Amino acid sequence: xxxxIVLSGPAGVGKGTVCTALRERMPELVYSVxxxxxxxxxxxxxxxxxxxxxxxQFQEMIAHDALLEYAEYVGNYYGTPRDFxxxxxxxxxxxxxEIEVQGALKVKExxxxxxxxxxxxxxxxxxxxxITGRGTETMETINTRMNVAVEEMSxxxxxxxxxxxxxxxxxxxxxxSIVIAEHCRRERFVPYVTGMKDAIEKA
Amino acid sequence: xxxxIVLSGPAGVGKGTVCTALRERMPELVYSVxxxxxxxxxxxxxxxxxxxxxxxQFQEMIAHDALLEYAEYVGNYYGTPRDFxxxxxxxxxxxxxEIEVQGALKVKExxxxxxxxxxxxxxxxxxxxxITGRGTETMETINTRMNVAVEEMSxxxxxxxxxxxxxxxxxxxxxxSIVIAEHCRRERFVPYVTGMKDAIEKA
Numbered sequence: 511x512x513x514x515i516v517l518s519g520p521a522g523v524g525k526g527t528v529c530t531a532l533r534e535r536m537p538e539l540v541y542s543v544x545x546x547x548x549x550x551x552x553x554x555x556x557x558x559x560x561x562x563x564x565x566x567q568f569q570e571m572i573a574h575d576a577l578l579e580y581a582e583y584v585g586n587y588y589g590t591p592r593d594f595x596x597x598x599x600x601x602x603x604x605x606x607x608e609i610e611v612q613g614a615l616k617v618k619e620x621x622x623x624x625x626x627x628x629x630x631x632x633x634x635x636x637x638x639x640x641i642t643g644r645g646t647e648t649m650e651t652i653n654t655r656m657n658v659a660v661e662e663m664s665x666x667x668x669x670x671x672x673x674x675x676x677x678x679x680x681x682x683x684x685x686x687s688i689v690i691a692e693h694c695r696r697e698r699f700v701p702y703v704t705g706m707k708d709a710i711e712k713a
Numbered sequence: 714x715x716x717x718i719v720l721s722g723p724a725g726v727g728k729g730t731v732c733t734a735l736r737e738r739m740p741e742l743v744y745s746v747x748x749x750x751x752x753x754x755x756x757x758x759x760x761x762x763x764x765x766x767x768x769x770q771f772q773e774m775i776a777h778d779a780l781l782e783y784a785e786y787v788g789n790y791y792g793t794p795r796d797f798x799x800x801x802x803x804x805x806x807x808x809x810x811e812i813e814v815q816g817a818l819k820v821k822e823x824x825x826x827x828x829x830x831x832x833x834x835x836x837x838x839x840x841x842x843x844i845t846g847r848g849t850e851t852m853e854t855i856n857t858r859m860n861v862a863v864e865e866m867s868x869x870x871x872x873x874x875x876x877x878x879x880x881x882x883x884x885x886x887x888x889x890s891i892v893i894a895e896h897c898r899r900e901r902f903v904p905y906v907t908g909m910k911d912a913i914e915k916a
Contacts, residue, residue, distance in 0.1 A: 671898060686890070688894045694876055
């Protein structure tokens with residue numbers, strides 16, 4: 511069985527950037543594909559970028575508990591199809607799911623055996639800089655976003671690991687290490703050792 | 714606080730070889746120095762290769778619970794001084810301790826917060842080949858050793874991680890990943906996040 515790795519963290523911490531870098535560094539990971547009711551953009555391919563669904567189809571998925579989590583943004587649904595994740599894991603591959611903190615908590619309810627990784631900013635100053643972005647926001651907006659981000663950081667308690675996003679290579683190396691270490695958990699090797707004992711007793 | 718990593722596994726699995734390779738690949742780890750009552754050999758330095766002790770000194774260490782574990786082999790005591798480990802961890806450095814399985818279980822009693830890593834042979838055939846060694850052993854000796862090794866493998870249940878020693882680079886990379894992942898455990902970052910919350914609330 512593969513592992514489901516849920517990568518989350520506060521708004522502005524750089525989840526997307528880290529995930530894009532991970533795609534290059536860990537091509538063996540399968541990236542979870544979201545379902546959405548929004549229209550495909552130029553070049554987007556169904557089943558690769560998103561699973562494109564009608565509103566009726568999406569609501570049927572909700573009714574059949576076919577989503578690990580979902581949310582509605584500006585009139586469109588977005589969600590994580592359970593079957594895609596389950597089937598990929600059953601094929602022995604690891605799946606990574608990049609998601610905001612509220613979605614991650616919903617995934618935890620339905621899939622507690624996943625590995626929950628929380629991305630942290632290296633400092634408040636750095637977070638503020640990332641949230642400020644192009645400098646077009648008012649002080650009030652920036653302060654509100656900072657408060658939200660720090661509030662979201664309290665959700666760290668529901669996660670297994672924290673990864674400091676101080677430097678992209680270091681952050682990716684930490685995530686890669688977490689995946690390798692989780693594959694080394696003792697429980698995964700009990701059948702292997704039992705098999706060896708049986709073989710030598712029969713010999 | 715640094716982490717204590719206990720590397721163990723059945724006789725013949727290649728603990729020493731992996732540990733020697735790790736010294737090159739992870740020079741940031743501090744290797745635990747054993748205390749012993751045996752005579753120093755040519756070139757061995759007190760405090761580097763071993764802490765050389767008289768029998769009376771060693772017995773005093775036992776009486777004062779100054780050893781994480783100890784054992785007697787062919788008339789000499791060998792043990793792991795608790796102070797060296799504790800002081801190195803307190804300085805923020807990780808300590809690695811390579812030890813046979815019985816010693817590892819004793820360390821676990823006195824230091825349950827250590828990370829216990831079990832080295833596994835890639836197959837029974839490979840283990841037999843390593844145990845057979847130079848080919849000077851009788852079939853009976855080899856069979857006894859195989860039975861002991863497989864019995865020792867049942868102790869895997871007391872460990873946190875299992876590392877397959879199929880290839881030295883891969884085994885070292887797994888151990889390195891375990892150390893990095895353990896440093897990413899959520900609990901270690903709670904003070905960091907609490908500090909950020911306090912700072913933004915004061916601002």
